[in-house]
Amino acid sequence: MSNFSTSTTNTEFNPLISLNWRGDRLELLDQRLLPESIVMLDLYTPEEIWDSIHSMKVRGAPAIGIAAAFGVVLGAGQYPNEDIAGWLENVKKVCDYLATSRPTAVNLFWALDRMYAAAVQLSEDPNYVSISSLNEGLVQEAIAIRAEDEEVCRRIGEHALPLFQDGMGVLTHCNAGGLATAKYGTATAPMYLAKEQGMKLKIFADETRPVLQGARLTAFELQQAGIDVTLITDNMAGMVMSKGWIQAVIVGTDRVAANGDVANKIGTYSVAVLAKAHGIPFYVACPMSTIDLNTPTGAHIPIEERAPEEVTEGFGKRTAPQGIKVFNPAFDVTPNEYVTAIITEKGIIRAPFDQNLKALYSEPIS
Ligand SMILES: CSC[C@@H](O)[C@@H](O)C(=O)COP(=O)(O)O
Incomplete structure (x- = not known):
């Protein structure tokens, strides 16, 4: 397991925003350290995401699902070859691995199922021929999961x-x-x-x-x-x-x-x-x-x-x-x-x- 790199304490911290996709990594607020310290972690691998979910650096059902979705992105990005069948098999392995991080919140499995379904769909789409375009497709899916969650939570608030x-x-x-x-x-x-x-x-x-x-x-x-x-x-x-x-x-x-x-x-x-x-x-x-x-x-x-x-x-x-x-x-x-x-x-x-x-x-x- 590699060590996480940590951003310095962010003085403009917005407590409502605890997960940010930064193009090559997931920036994640370490919730275990609140309220004493505000530390953002830079996560680059599915193993780091797994550990963050398991150890509750990120916790709460929807946030776990979002983190896992970006874990799939990071795992897919590690696939070294150019064959689509192998890429898809690797995505499945990453999803199965991340699914073992915590058992109760169904949002974890929901997000992983959605990411795998997106990977299958992308792999069958003639517009996505290169592995890098497939990886970009997964980034867009994870970003959509995060964006939808924000909208969904606001609607919950409106109904409540x-x-x-x-x-x-x-x-x-x-x-x-x-x-x-x-x-x-x-x-x-x-x-x-x-x-x-x-x-x-x-x-x-x-x-x-x-x-x-x-x-x-x-x-x-x-x-x-x-x-x-x-x-x-x-x-x-x-x-x-x-x-x-x-x-x-x-x-x-x-x-x-x-x-x-x-x-x-x-x-x-x-x-x-x-x-x-x-x-x-x-x-x-x-x-x-x-x-x-x-x-x-x-x-x-x-x-x-x-x-x-x-x-x-x-x-x-x-x-x-x-x-x-x-x-x-x-x-x-x-x-x-x-x-x-x-x-x-x-x-x-x-x-x-x-x-x-x-x-x-x-x-x-x-
Ligand atoms: C919107 S979060 C809903 C639940 O995940 C929350 O109430 C909860 O029980 C979280 O437990 P945790 O163990 O901190 O992940």
């Missing part, structure tokens, strides 16, 4: 915004923000749009143990954007709800099963149960690329388990006894009965989710 009113308290868990997408985020998109329109929301960000995406990322990016955000630890969510401070919960997701069960960052399920107990609507915001009709229920979603050190040394020092048994699932599944609505770029879906999710695929984007 009417669910919120001036002065509302809104709780979110993990980071489904601009850092996790091309721009705007999914759960945070209505927060940015509300800000644009002068609507004041009071956001509560769960810290999100064990990796602290809420504290490190959501609190950071909302604060940078001038949005009213209060950080709480995960075990405070019930208390702030009981005080009447929360009128809605909105989270992102890594995969929505065909029946509307939702996998998201560990702790989301507890928040959903708490929301139901307090009569608070629980919204899930995601692009269509996060909906996986091939996964029948939440029980079929592969849940990543991560290293015990995230729990025992997550704060930079040991906080548990040596040799302790640790269970560290990165995600949990919220059953559909706790989900008030799923908000996509195509609009708002409510129960019965199995029927309404299926129907959504035949509807044009409004």
Whole structure:
């Protein structure tokens, strides 16, 4: 594994933009170092992209998909020969390799499938005869995935915004923000749009143990954007709800099963149960690329388990006894009965989710 080169701290950093294609490399914000340091990494190989996804330098379902798409570009560009069949075989190998970086976010597999389908199509197109033109075709596909994500997130925000009113308290868990997408985020998109329109929301960000995406990322990016955000630890969510401070919960997701069960960052399920107990609507915001009709229920979603050190040394020092048994699932599944609505770029879906999710695929984007 080669070392990544790092750009110096960028003083004009825009926290909404964490992935940039630079012609020969993917420039990527190292999210693990936030908020203390803003470091952009220059990634030149699929191995570097794999490592960045696996180690969560880039994380969040849509951002993982975008990074992987550029990983395919970088892998295709390494093919040394001029034969198209060999080029296509190499693209397939790169896609299969990148697919092993993380298991839960379906956007990863969606993006890789889309890149491979584009490669097949390009390889059959008589206008693309040289390997360099095929590689350029893949660059355009990856750029399109990134650009579409930005547009999709904005649309999610537009559809979600009417669910919120001036002065509302809104709780979110993990980071489904601009850092996790091309721009705007999914759960945070209505927060940015509300800000644009002068609507004041009071956001509560769960810290999100064990990796602290809420504290490190959501609190950071909302604060940078001038949005009213209060950080709480995960075990405070019930208390702030009981005080009447929360009128809605909105989270992102890594995969929505065909029946509307939702996998998201560990702790989301507890928040959903708490929301139901307090009569608070629980919204899930995601692009269509996060909906996986091939996964029948939440029980079929592969849940990543991560290293015990995230729990025992997550704060930079040991906080548990040596040799302790640790269970560290990165995600949990919220059953559909706790989900008030799923908000996509195509609009708002409510129960019965199995029927309404299926129907959504035949509807044009409004
Ligand atoms: C728009 S991001 C949606 C989800 O990917 C997000 O809520 C989440 O759970 C991310 O988990 P992470 O482990 O940080 O990749």
